[in-house]
Amino acid sequence: MKIAIVVMRYGEEIVGGAEYHARMIAEHLNNYCQVNVLTTCAKSYHTWANEYDNENEEVIKNIRILRFKNSKTRKVNNVLAIEEKIFGNLAHTKKDELDWINENGPNCPELIKYIEDHYDDYKAFIFFTFRYYTSYYGINAAKGKAYLVPEAENDPALNLSTTQEIFQNVNGILYNVPEERKLILNRVPFSEKEKKWDIIGCGISTSLPKQDQVLKIQQLNNYILYLGRIEGSKGCYQMFDYYLKLVEEDPSVPELVLAGSTSIPVPKHEKINFIGFIEESYKGSLLTNANFLIMPSPYESLSLVTLESLAYGVPVLVNGDCDVLKGHCLRSNAGLWYQNYDEFKECISFLINNKNITSGMGELGKRYINKNYSWDSVEKKYLDIFDN
Structure with a gap:
């Protein structure tokens, strides 16, 4: 055939x-x-x-x-x-x-x-x-x-x-x-x-990261991860606005690590760490060590990076205006969603301060991927x- x-x-x-x-x-x-x-x-x-x-x-x-x-x-x-x-x-x-x-x-x-x-x-x-x-x-x-x-x-x-x-x-x-x-x-x-x-x-496939990759990523500590193209249509402007407002209110918030190519300016701030485009082999290490993945895009038809995060047992925080992303969260019980700044703030606080719950969310994410993808x-x- x-x-x-x-x-x-x-x-x-x-x-x-x-x-x-x-x-x-x-x-x-x-x-x-x-x-x-x-x-x-x-x-x-x-x-x-x-x-x-x-x-x-x-x-x-x-x-x-x-x-x-x-x-x-x-x-x-x-x-x-x-x-x-x-x-x-x-x-x-x-x-x-x-x-x-x-x-x-x-x-x-x-x-x-x-x-x-x-x-x-x-x-x-x-x-x-x-x-x-x-x-x-x-x-x-x-x-x-x-x-x-x-x-x-x-x-x-x-x-x-x-x-x-x-x-x-x-x-x-x-x-x-x-x-x-x-x-x-x-x-x-x-x-x-x-x-x-x-x-x-x-x-969706996962693979254990090589030791040299783990060592490199371990230099990043206590972070929220955005992985993908950094552009306006992906909701990045709103993500930057919300995150900078949150940091101003609570300086203890984990840093925001951005990995991917960019077509818009990345704000200059000590808590925003733009590491640029990464090789595919490093993706698993970045995800595994993150507190959670943020996916701010209002328009998605699947979102492979969201599914990859769940496959690695990492919870997600997504834009609730996107039915597809919200659907992944509802079916998996492995993510939260926001539709305004107050919800963004509360979701981040919950994901950072409830490690036992987020660990369970991670296991539910793995099950969701194994069953469906x-x-x-x-x-x-x-x-x-x-x-x-």
Whole structure:
């Protein structure tokens, strides 16, 4: 059986949630069938500029990677101008929506032509995220064999007629969490009864950190951890505001350690420790030694880092405005959520001052991951979808 994973960017240095999710699924499905990845030459999701070489096929962990050049770069101002028109105006046309898809990109007609030309070579094409050029045109080209991992957040693009087309044209939908499925069914008019579908998400693995990693991380002591891209859309501005206010009121609060790439300024403060991008192998050490993980994002479709924290037995504090994150907390009993500063303050106080309870929360988090996000379970669900 030969399967194609279609995703906007691909590579071990690509840390975006959807792209990382796609890479993990590709690597694990490759144990059961031949997996090819169809992707673009882009590294940056801001511009989709062609940075990877597509002259020679690349093999990463025994997976064949086929890269195709984008025909143009993404111009943010053009995208925003069209979004203002189509997201806030019910009277817009389908042409307006197609203009947005073409501008938002990654505009890669060569990839779509490959799907058309090699349709018979694959049993299935799995598309990651619903809102990009590669999914809209690719699903049309792969009709009859197309499956979608929507990665849907509370997004105005869910209201578009082109989004309705995507969900109408796929064979199957592989949701991440119940909240994502509910959101899509409430916003997108299509018949789910005609589709194969399941709530799957992504498998989560843990590994014991090496001793040199432990020694390095032990230099960090008594901290709250933020792990991931540091940007406004992830709720980081509000997190900084709340944390700095809290430190002013209570200087004994543990320091805030930030690990990841940043696209916004990190406040200069003695209790905010920005350590930058870290290798994947250090993630377990950082999580294991943290008091808890904070995830302030108001928009998530799964949040792999939240699940990884639970897998390591580390409680989480999340933005309660995100139904997906709140759902993880409710189902696992391994996290708390806040929706304003006072709740933020009280949750942090509780997590810091009730070690016996947080230890129990950590064990509940591990059980939640073992039950819902083990690789054995995720792999079986994917294979069942295709076998049926």
